[in-house]
Amino acid sequence: MRLVDLLVLYAVIGAAAAAAIYVRAAPRDGRAVASAVLAVPLWPLWAPVALTARGASPHLARTRIPHQIEGALAEALVAVEGTPLSNLLSPAAVTGILSEVARVVNRSAELDALLRRPDLDPVAAERHVATLEAQGAPPRVLASARLHRENIQRLERLRDRDRRALAELTDLAGALRTQMVLARYAGSSAEGASGIVSELWARVEGLGAAIELSEIGDPNGVEAYPGR
Amino acid sequence: MLLAVINDLLRSPSGVAARCREDADLRPLVLGSLAAIAAGGALFGAVLGIPRGALQATYAGAKLPFAMLAALVVSAPAFHVLNAAIGRPQPFRSTVALTLAATGRAALVLLACAPGLWLAMDTVLEYHPAVLVASTCYLLAGVAALGVILRGLMPGPRGLFTAVAFTSVLLPVGGQTAWMLRPFLGRPAHDEVPFLRARESSFADAVHQSAWSAMGHYREDARFWDAELARDRLGDTDPGEYGRAPR
Numbered sequence: 001m002r003l004v005d006l007l008v009l010y011a012v013i014g015a016a017a018a019a020a021i022y023v024r025a026a027p028r029d030g031r032a033v034a035s036a037v038l039a040v041p042l043w044p045l046w047a048p049v050a051l052t053a054r055g056a057s058p059h060l061a062r063t064r065i066p067h068q069i070e071g072a073l074a075e076a077l078v079a080v081e082g083t084p085l086s087n088l089l090s091p092a093a094v095t096g097i098l099s100e101v102a103r104v105v106n107r108s109a110e111l112d113a114l115l116r117r118p119d120l121d122p123v124a125a126e127r128h129v130a131t132l133e134a135q136g137a138p139p140r141v142l143a144s145a146r147l148h149r150e151n152i153q154r155l156e157r158l159r160d161r162d163r164r165a166l167a168e169l170t171d172l173a174g175a176l177r178t179q180m181v182l183a184r185y186a187g188s189s190a191e192g193a194s195g196i197v198s199e200l201w202a203r204v205e206g207l208g209a210a211i212e213l214s215e216i217g218d219p220n221g222v223e224a225y226p227g228r
Numbered sequence: 229m230l231l232a233v234i235n236d237l238l239r240s241p242s243g244v245a246a247r248c249r250e251d252a253d254l255r256p257l258v259l260g261s262l263a264a265i266a267a268g269g270a271l272f273g274a275v276l277g278i279p280r281g282a283l284q285a286t287y288a289g290a291k292l293p294f295a296m297l298a299a300l301v302v303s304a305p306a307f308h309v310l311n312a313a314i315g316r317p318q319p320f321r322s323t324v325a326l327t328l329a330a331t332g333r334a335a336l337v338l339l340a341c342a343p344g345l346w347l348a349m350d351t352v353l354e355y356h357p358a359v360l361v362a363s364t365c366y367l368l369a370g371v372a373a374l375g376v377i378l379r380g381l382m383p384g385p386r387g388l389f390t391a392v393a394f395t396s397v398l399l400p401v402g403g404q405t406a407w408m409l410r411p412f413l414g415r416p417a418h419d420e421v422p423f424l425r426a427r428e429s430s431f432a433d434a435v436h437q438s439a440w441s442a443m444g445h446y447r448e449d450a451r452f453w454d455a456e457l458a459r460d461r462l463g464d465t466d467p468g469e470y471g472r473a474p475r
Contacts (some may be wrong), residue, residue, distance in 0.1 A: 040261070044301045045328060048321040049258045113252035118316070 016041035021050045069101055072173035079180040088197050089180065100204045101169060106160050111159035115152070122156060125149040165206065172200050232258025237333045237376075244333075245379035248326040251319055258325050261332030262297075268335025269293030273412060275342045276362060279349050280414035283421045288412045291423075295409050296335065299402035300327055307394045315382040315390040330376040334369035339367040355416050362413070400432065407431035 018036040025032030039046050073094045080086045114120055129145045137145075176196045233256055236244050247257055273292030294408035308323040347364060349358050374391065381387035406412070410425045429437075 038262075042297065042301070045297070045304060045324050046258070046262075048319075049254055049325055052319070052321050109253075111252050116251050 003179075011040065014040040014043045017047040017051075021047065024051065027202050068170050069173045070098055071130055072170075072177040073097065074179045076173075076180040079177070079184045083184055085180060088194055093201075094195065097200065097204050101166070104166060108159055108162040108166065111155055111162070115155060115159065120152055120155070122149070122152045126154050169200070172196065172203060176200055229264055230260050233257055234264055234333075234336065237261065237264060237329060238336055239382035241333065241372075241376045242379050244329045245326065245376055248322050248329060248380045249318070251322045254321055258328050263323075264332035265296055265328070265335045266293045267339075268332075268339035269296050272335075272342045272345075275346045275349070276358075277414060278346060278413045279358070280421060284411075284414045287421065287423050288414075290363070291409045292412065293335075295402070295406045296331055298396060300331055301407045302405075303327070303394070303398045306397045310393045311381065311390050312392060315386045324379040330380075332378050333376050334373035334475060335381035337369040337372045338365055341368065345470075355391070355413065358413060361422040403431040403435075407434065451460040 015205050018039040021039050022028065022032055022036040025035060035046075035050050039050060040125050073089075076089055077094055079090060115122070118124065125145070125148055129142070132142050133146050179196050236257075237260070244257065247253060269292040270289040272286040274289035276292070277286070277288030304324050304327050305320075307327055308318075308320050311318060311323060345358075345361060348361060353361060374395070378387060378391050381390050384474065407430065408424075408427075411418075411422070414421060
């Protein structure tokens with residue numbers, strides 16, 4: 001194979017990688033184009049990062065969800081500007097909501113990162129417990145392994161809870177936007193919009209609430225140690 | 229974002245390595261490292277070529293980042309396999325991010341060396357001393373990069389062994405890549421400023437040849453290199469008896 005052949009092959013793979021990166025990008029904006037273009041000459045280095053970041057990396061959630069919520073709330077703010085509805089949704093209120101959302105998104109991203117560590121892998125922890133049980137390990141060793149597994153499961157539940165809450169909040173912000181736009185142009189009453197704003201606030205406050213022990217289990221895991 | 233990554237590369241190699249190890253938020257790190265490699269490599273390359281004029285500076289500035297990235301493109305998969313076999317398996321993107329972050333740090337060290345090298349080349353250094361000083365800058369940059377790599381690998385002898393194995397892959401690959409993309413400084417004896425020098429020998433041959441010559445053992449074909457060196461010292465452009473490459 002000549003050098004030219006090798007370069008052509010490299011460019012073809014680069015083009016394929018660029019296409020894959022662009023197709024999988026969300027949203028397909030200027031950044032997606034730049035990311036795809038970067039993959040043509042540097043696909044061996046850039047493609048693994050750009051492609052596998054989707055859905056697996058915490059920064060996706062960190063950027064995507066707030067962008068959707070932020071966009072919806074900004075449009076809602078514009079829609080109510082100069083109308084009696086502006087009392088329902090002020091810029092300060094939107095800033096407060098976004099600040100709380102960002103905090104939860106970051107927490108979710110940190111939990112994601114933690115749960116991808118090999119020592120916090122739920123499958124490995126489950127397998128370890130099964131191995132110890134099969135080997136007839138002493139009760140205290142088995143209890144430690146079970147506690148480790150259960151703590152990982154609690155972390156998973158925390159992360160999933162945050163994700164669900166953020167997804168619901170995204171939908172709610174979208175509904176608020178359309179409601180405000182509708183109220184502005186159709187001249188409908190503030191009643192419907194008021195209900196959604198109240199619901200939004202309730203969800204945001206729910207995001208900040210402490211996790212109930214019953215929801216994630218006992219963090220001390222005292223009962224897991226029979227001899228304690 | 230870019231400045232934050234560059235700040236981390238310079239001031240917190242441990243934090244950068246931990247980010248790679250934990251596979252957390254790699255995308256901005258990789259983009260920032262690529263930018264550091266492009267900027268640091270281009271400016272250092274341009275400084276190398278400045279004594280030979282603007283054209284050589286432009287060529288060298290374009291080629292040096294390319295040489296650094298091309299070496300990584302070839303070496304990163306090997307590093308991933310070595311790390312998985314000797315140390316601790318990690319996602320490929322983590323390995324790529326670690327190598328890019330390390331190279332980004334090296335490029336920033338080269339960038340820091342560039343003004344001093346420029347001043348020295350402009351005042352006291354001739355061709356061969358300039359090559360030696362540039363090599364010392366590369367050594368410093370390599371040590372800085374190795375610091376990030378070691379922090380990103382499994383602690384203890386396994387991590388050290390992985391780093392040594394990776395270095396043994398990266399050095400010849402990087403050396404050969406840079407060799408193929410010569411000239412960066414441009415020989416004073418040459419009137420023209422080529423983008424690439426005609427293919428002659430290889431990096432390994434040159435190292436072998438230089439080692440033998442340094443010990444006082446000259447082969448027949450070694451006389452070509454000696455003739456080149458002599459011409460550089462004299463500023464002679466006549467190819468002479470040994471003016472053609474042996475292979």
